[in-house]
Amino acid sequence: xxxxxAIKQVANLDDDFEIxxxxxxxxxxxxxxxxxxxxxYSLETALQIRENNGDEGEIVxxxxxxxxxxxxxxxxxxxxxxxxxxxxxxxxxGSDQVAIARILTKVVEKEAPDMVFMGVQAADxxxxxxxxxxxxQLGWPHAAVVNALEYTxxxxxxxxxxxxxxxxxxxxxxxxxxxxxxxxxxxxxxxxSLRGIKQAAGKPLDEISHSDLGLSDDEVxxxxxxxxxxxxxxxxxxxxxxxxxxxAEQAARLAEILKELSGA
Amino acid sequence: xxxxxxxxSLIEFAVSQGDPYVALxxxxxxxxxxxxxxEKIIFERKRLKLTFxxxxxxxxxxxxxxVDENDEQLKLRLSKNPALSPELLTKLFEGASPAVIxxxxxxxxxxxxxxxxxxxxxxxxxxxxxxTNSNTxxxxxxxxxxxxxxxxxxxxxxxxNADCELLTQLWNxxxxxxxxxxxxxxxxxxxxxxxxxxxxxxxxxxxxxxxETLTTDxxxxxMKDEDPLVRSAAIGNAVLEDDHLGSADDPSIRVRRxxxxxxxxxxxxxxxLVDDEDHWVRxxxxxxxAASDSVLQKLSQDEVMExxxxxxxxxxxPDYILERLAKDEDSWVRAGVALREDLARHILVGLEKDxxxxxxxxxxxxxxxxxxxxxxxxxxxxxDVRRSVIVNPNVPDEALMKLQDDPYPLNRAILSGHxxxxxxxxxxxxxxPEPQVRYTAGKALAVRCQATA
Numbered sequence: 001x002x003x004x005x006a007i008k009q010v011a012n013l014d015d016d017f018e019i020x021x022x023x024x025x026x027x028x029x030x031x032x033x034x035x036x037x038x039x040x041y042s043l044e045t046a047l048q049i050r051e052n053n054g055d056e057g058e059i060v061x062x063x064x065x066x067x068x069x070x071x072x073x074x075x076x077x078x079x080x081x082x083x084x085x086x087x088x089x090x091x092x093x094g095s096d097q098v099a100i101a102r103i104l105t106k107v108v109e110k111e112a113p114d115m116v117f118m119g120v121q122a123a124d125x126x127x128x129x130x131x132x133x134x135x136x137q138l139g140w141p142h143a144a145v146v147n148a149l150e151y152t153x154x155x156x157x158x159x160x161x162x163x164x165x166x167x168x169x170x171x172x173x174x175x176x177x178x179x180x181x182x183x184x185x186x187x188x189x190x191x192x193s194l195r196g197i198k199q200a201a202g203k204p205l206d207e208i209s210h211s212d213l214g215l216s217d218d219e220v221x222x223x224x225x226x227x228x229x230x231x232x233x234x235x236x237x238x239x240x241x242x243x244x245x246x247x248a249e250q251a252a253r254l255a256e257i258l259k260e261l262s263g264a
Numbered sequence: 265x266x267x268x269x270x271x272x273s274l275i276e277f278a279v280s281q282g283d284p285y286v287a288l289x290x291x292x293x294x295x296x297x298x299x300x301x302x303e304k305i306i307f308e309r310k311r312l313k314l315t316f317x318x319x320x321x322x323x324x325x326x327x328x329x330x331v332d333e334n335d336e337q338l339k340l341r342l343s344k345n346p347a348l349s350p351e352l353l354t355k356l357f358e359g360a361s362p363a364v365i366x367x368x369x370x371x372x373x374x375x376x377x378x379x380x381x382x383x384x385x386x387x388x389x390x391x392x393x394x395x396t397n398s399n400t401x402x403x404x405x406x407x408x409x410x411x412x413x414x415x416x417x418x419x420x421x422x423x424x425n426a427d428c429e430l431l432t433q434l435w436n437x438x439x440x441x442x443x444x445x446x447x448x449x450x451x452x453x454x455x456x457x458x459x460x461x462x463x464x465x466x467x468x469x470x471x472x473x474x475x476e477t478l479t480t481d482x483x484x485x486x487m488k489d490e491d492p493l494v495r496s497a498a499i500g501n502a503v504l505e506d507d508h509l510g511s512a513d514d515p516s517i518r519v520r521r522x523x524x525x526x527x528x529x530x531x532x533x534x535x536x537l538v539d540d541e542d543h544w545v546r547x548x549x550x551x552x553x554a555a556s557d558s559v560l561q562k563l564s565q566d567e568v569m570e571x572x573x574x575x576x577x578x579x580x581x582p583d584y585i586l587e588r589l590a591k592d593e594d595s596w597v598r599a600g601v602a603l604r605e606d607l608a609r610h611i612l613v614g615l616e617k618d619x620x621x622x623x624x625x626x627x628x629x630x631x632x633x634x635x636x637x638x639x640x641x642x643x644x645x646x647x648d649v650r651r652s653v654i655v656n657p658n659v660p661d662e663a664l665m666k667l668q669d670d671p672y673p674l675n676r677a678i679l680s681g682h683x684x685x686x687x688x689x690x691x692x693x694x695x696x697p698e699p700q701v702r703y704t705a706g707k708a709l710a711v712r713c714q715a716t717a
Contacts, residue, residue: 014314016340029310075697191671197697246418248467249441 001057001153003046004113006104006134007039007076009069010124024229035072038119040189042182045149046117047080047190053153058082062107064092064100070205077200078192085111089209091217096225101133103220106213108138114153116179120145131181141174147183151176269687271713277694278302278706284312285699289706292323293714303329317341321703324349331355336364343367350375357381369393376401384408395419402427409433414442421445428453435459444471457482466491473497480508492516499523512536517545524548534559543568550574560585569594576600583608595620602626621649628652635660647672654679664689673698680704687712 010033017030043061050057061076062085063069073084087103095103108116116135121128128144135142147169148161155176162170163183192200210220218224241257243250268274275294278286279301287305294302306326307313316322317330318341327345330338331352342348342356343364353374360368368374369382370393379400384390394400395408396419405420409430412420420426421434421442428451435446435456446452447460448471460472461482472478473486474497486498487508495514498504500522512533514520523529524537524545529552537549538559543566549555550563551574564575564585569592575581576589577600590601590611599622601607602615607630615627616637627633628641629652642653642663650670653663655678667679668689679685680693681704690712693705 016318016337016344018337029314031311191673192697193671194669194697196671244415244418246422246441246445248444248471249418252441 001050001053002111002113003049003057003059004108004111004116005039005043005046005059005061005076005081006116006118006130007043007061007063007072008036008119008122009033009063009065009072010036010122012123019232019234023231023233025232033068033071035075036119036122036124038121038123038182038184041184041186042117042119042180043076043079043081044187044189045180045182046115048187049151049153050080057153060085060111060113062087062104062111064088064095064103073205074197074200075192077203077205078197079190080196081203083203084205086205086207087210087213088207089211091221092210094222094225095220096227097127097129098133098226099220099224101130101137102224103210103213103215104130104134105137106215108134110213114177115151115158116140116177118179118181120181120183128181131179135179138179140177140179142179142181143172143174144181145183146180147186149180149182149186268691269709269713269716271710271717272298274706274709274713275302279305281694283694283702284308285703286694286706288316288322288326289703290710292325293710299325313338314341318345320345320347322347324352327352328355336361339364340367343371346372348373354378366390366393370397372397372399374399380404392416392419396422398423398425401425402430406430414439417442418445421449424450427451432456440465440467444468447472448475450475450477452477461485466493469494470497474501476501476503478503480504484508492518495519496522500525506530506533509533517542520545521548524552527551527553529554531556538562543571546571547574551578553578553580555580557582557585564589569597573597573600577603579606583611587611590615595622599623599626602630605631607632621646625649625652629656631656631658633658639663639666642666647675651675651678654682654684657684659684661686668692673701676701677704680708 011026011031012034013026014030018027020027046059050059059081060083061073061081063073064087066088070086073086077084085107087107118131132142132144143160143162145163146160147163149158151158157173158176158178159171159173160180162172164170243253271293275290275298278290282305284306287302291299291302313330314337316326317338327342327348331342339356339360340363344367350373353368353371356364357368357378365382366389368378369390376399379394382390382394384394391408394404395416400423402425405423405426409420417434417438418441422445426449431446431449431452434442444467446456447468452475457472460468463469469486469489470493473494483498483501483504487495489495496519499509499519506528509523512523513536520537520540520542521544525548531554534549534552534554537545540546546563546566547570550571555578560575560578560581563571566572572589572592573596576586576597586601589597592598598615598618602623603626609632612630612632615623616633618624624641624644628638628649638653638656638660639662642650643666644650650667653659654667664684664686667675670676676693676696677698677700679689680701685708690705690709693701696702
């Protein structure tokens with residue numbers, strides 16, 4: 001059994017951030033980086049499946065990202081993944097979600113896993129497209145926004161609960177191999193033990209470029225993308241009330257608002 | 265090296281590791297030669313400078329270097345740092361941009377001399393910041409109040425530096441909310457207190473009743489107020505001595521709750537409140553030092569679990585009641601008993617066998633718990649239960665050695681900052697994956713090195 005888990009290192013903004021001079025992104029000096037929260041749940045799903053399978057099987061984590069993204073891969077290895085792959089080179093810079101999906105598709109074809117897990121969306125740009133785009137490019141079945149999963153390694157199908165609008169859930173069975181985009185709350189992600197983190201330093205982490213995957217320059221970066229970021233900006237503030245005055249006055253106004261909202 | 269308490273060895277180790285968070289922790293302890301090496305690590309990236317400029321834990325020695333940098337982004341963050349010293353705020357003020365001056369005007373540590381230099385006339389933002397700064401001196405407040413808006417008056421009235429003259433002006437010009445704050449102010453003049461006592465608005469009388477400089481006579485009048493909010497504020501006023509408290513029969517639940525919360529109730533009042541229909545009142549009564557055994561006995565059988573727990577937490581609770589509460593059907597009650605450091609050994613032994621996580625956590629904190637039980641709790645499946653052992657004054661070293669490797673980062677963070685943490689633990693935690701843990705461990709080790717030097 002092999003499960004491939006795609007992860008992303010996402011930006012976490014400072015309170016006082018600044019937009020880059022070209023107006024297309026936040027200045028990286030004002031960002032902290034961490035693993036995408038959804039991907040923590042994806043990895044945990046894979047780890048639990050392997051544990052329930054007598055610890056048999058391989059879990060491979062992959063990311064498309066620059067040198068710093070290696071930190072997140074090492075954390076995944078520290079939690080129990082067996083191997084990691086980081087895809088990056090200068091030509092990949094500027095790739096949109098479709099170009100990233102194209103790269104990940106090639107990794108999946110190369111690795112030939114039984115199942116691919118990805119987060120529903122990335123916390124920073126929230127496209128929620130990469131997972132389903134990978135499934136589409138592979139021609140594999142997929143289930144999106146999965147909040148429960150029944151899958152036994154080697155089985156020809158997997159049954160997933162999908163979270164729908166309005167509190168509804170949908171239970172579907174898909175043929176395997178398949179791509180699942182995993183929702184928050186499906187499990188309780190573990191923390192890496194210190195021993196695990198130390199062991200992670202010795203686990204294999206391959207660094208490959210787009211050409212190693214057989215992709216041309218035109219298939220990655222801005223050239224291989226179907227969308228372009230034109231502008232990143234802070235929108236004008238919406239409706240909000242700053243409650244001012246003495247503590248008693250603030251409490252009185254807050255009580256008024258609560259009464260208005262509750263219709264009292 | 266592992267258990268060494270030599271500052272030079274520690275700093276040399278930090279320099280060799282190149283970790284900015286450990287370097288940050290050690291910088292104030294290092295001599296000039298080592299400081300330069302540590303600064304190279306701390307200031308290696310712009311991102312780190314921005315982070316440390318805004319962080320309240322950053323040592324003043326590093327903040328002083330950042331203040332000297334000619335970088336507006338850094339200055340803006342420094343001006344928001346609540347830990348920035350008055351001296352550094354003074355330095356930051358020299359040649360500062362309007363955005364930085366605005367933050368300095370509102371900063372709680374800005375010295376009076378700097379506040380007085382701020383040119384606020386014609387600038388609403390600066391004026392508002394100065395009005396709400398509790399450091400603003402009374403002479404400046406008196407300038408600010410001239411022509412002030414209603415919102416600015418509300419900022420000024422909360423300032424502890426306001427004097428009788430200023431408060432009188434605010435009373436005369438302000439609305440009921442301003443008048444309420446004047447009535448609550450420690451410096452409220454007697455004539456305004458008289459007016460507040462007779463004020464038609466409940467808010468003003470209620471704020472007056474909470475003023476801890478009131479006379480007993482004034483409070484006794486307010487305890488007879490027709491409004492329960494006013495009576496409640498008066499009865500909760502710490503100035504009121506226990507022999508002036510009411511007879512526990514106020515018709516308002518709010519008043520009885522406030523009365524029950526006081527820790528100085530007489531036996532007579534406790535007896536009057538013990539059968540109160542409101543369980544919040546009974547909860548507070550159950551915590552009263554003056555509660556007799558018979559009161560505690562009665563409340564220990566209360567239908568509301570929180571009341572029974574409160575009995576178990578009462579320091580005067582006798583063993584025979586604790587013994588029963590230690591077997592209560594509700595785990596929260598049993599956990600309350602298990603938290604008692606004075607618990608008789610034979611009761612604690614029974615609780616050591618409990619399998620509820622709240623009870624196990626409480627047993628883990630209890631200094632009377634046996635060593636083998638503490639070792640077992642340090643390996644419990646539940647990460648929050650394991651943490652309880654760290655703060656136990658009698659935690660065995662073996663348990664701490666296990667917990668330094670705990671997968672849950674919060675547990676290692678608590679360990680690194682706790683006095684129980686062994687020097688050996690601290691050296692180990694210097695290589696922790698979490699920056700907070702490494703920083704805390706570095707600082708704790710440096711303090712210990714300095715103490716033993």
